Amino acid sequence: MSRPTIAILGAGSLGEIFARGLIRAGWEPSDIVMAARREERAREAAEHTGVETLLDAALAATGRDVVIVAVKPKDVHTLLDSCGETITSDQLVISLAAGVPLSVFEDAMPSVPVVRAMPNTPAAVDEGMTAYCAGSHADESAMARADEVLRAVGKTMQLSEDLLDAVTAVSGTGPAYIFLLAEAIGEAAVREGLPRDAAEQLVEQTLRGAGILLSESHKSPVELRAQVTSPGGTTAAAMHILEEGGFRALVEDAIRAAAQRSRDMGASAAGTD
Ligand SMILES: NC(=O)c1ccc[n+]([C@@H]2O[C@H](COP(=O)([O-])OP(=O)(O)OC[C@H]3O[C@@H](n4cnc5c(N)ncnc54)[C@H](OP(=O)(O)O)[C@@H]3O)[C@@H](O)[C@H]2O)c1
Structure with a gap:
């Protein structure tokens, strides 16, 4: 299976950690694109990671196999308003946003496979711990793909969504x-x-x-x-x-x-x- 192409929406600290981790794990920088909302941040993120960083989340997400949502929870709705409609059911969305339920993504993107994940910052040294759960359209191959991406920065564990708040409190925090x-x-x-x-x-x-x-x-x-x-x-x-x-x-x-x-x-x- 070839490595999936990836868009990281939200070029903040976790977005950068994932971009760098994916590159260490063997992704080519050209297989990844990031999206920022400020020009200065886009320039910094591109310099730090070597990954092209756009100011248009919808453009960044278009055609990518996997779309990682790495904006703050409060910014998820605005992000989905701007790009939810461009994401299609053959793509996979992985949300890293703490506390934001799968239903928020599934309401905005019916039929798109979504995985909700809770990583932690030791991902920066490939020692992360990420627990994740499947949305209603995430089948076995979507889950395998999510695991491949999340494993690039450490260990992974699949759990049910009702346990992710506890995971946030234990390994996320x-x-x-x-x-x-x-x-x-x-x-x-x-x-x-x-x-x-x-x-x-x-x-x-x-x-x-x-x-x-x-x-x-x-x-x-x-x-x-x-x-x-x-x-x-x-x-x-x-x-x-x-x-x-x-x-x-x-x-x-x-x-x-x-x-x-x-x-x-x-x-x-x-x-x-
Ligand atoms: N850091 C952790 O330890 C950790 C652990 C687990 C999960 N998480 C989750 O990971 C997510 C990101 O956390 P973080 O610490 O990386 O936050 P962060 O450093 O604030 O990064 C978020 C980035 O997203 C950008 N952004 C916001 N709306 C956008 C939009 N519409 N389009 C493009 N970019 C947009 C922000 O832009 P500005 O620069 O303009 O603000 C910011 O650079 C959060 O949801 C958090 O819950 C974090």
Whole structure:
């Protein structure tokens, strides 16, 4: 199967991440086109990626096998008004817009296969995690095509649409939780007397090492934590403070708030709020 040609509507940060990732995965820049809404942004995006960037989303989408929607959720309706009618049932639309339900796309483009996906920014280093779900016209070959495109920047997982708000809160927003933790540990390290650059290196490699260990050891987080927690030791002292301060409950509340925000954005996009 030859690589599908791709239009990326919305040449913002995620649009650029996908353009670059697709090129690293073997797409020719000429197989991709992006659409921006401002000339300055179009010029920047073309310079950063080497991909032609047009100011006309309908023109960019015309005739492309796959159309990736990478505008902010609030801009989806305007985008669909401008190009929904030019997209045909032999094309595949992949929406990356957080919270926006499949129904918004299917109402605007009846009979067009649509996939709704939730990627995350580690896609920039081919370590993304994207969960996606099928619209009512996305058959097996459309899903295989969606997977081929989304896999270019990391791992993929197919789930039902009702779970995508939870996915948004866990893996879509997830990198920000880790970055906040990195900041907090780094600041504490400096307060303990470590030079800032040493603190940054310690934090970076610790998060990287712990992430790889978690994914490659086939052990649960509980087992891995137990391995570094001797009775009465330093880790036990730290864990006690985190548990006493309500760390778990705080994480749970944060994830619930992110999932609810995704549901609210979806209801607002679908006009059901
Ligand atoms: N960033 C993440 O971590 C992440 C993760 C998962 C999903 N997402 C989803 O990915 C989408 C894009 O996010 P982002 O962070 O890349 O946002 P972004 O940086 O703001 O990029 C969106 C781009 O779309 C452009 N745009 C808006 N309307 C347009 C139109 N009609 N035609 C052409 N271009 C148009 C915007 O133009 P201007 O420059 O003029 O504003 C902007 O450059 C969002 O829906 C978000 O929910 C993001």
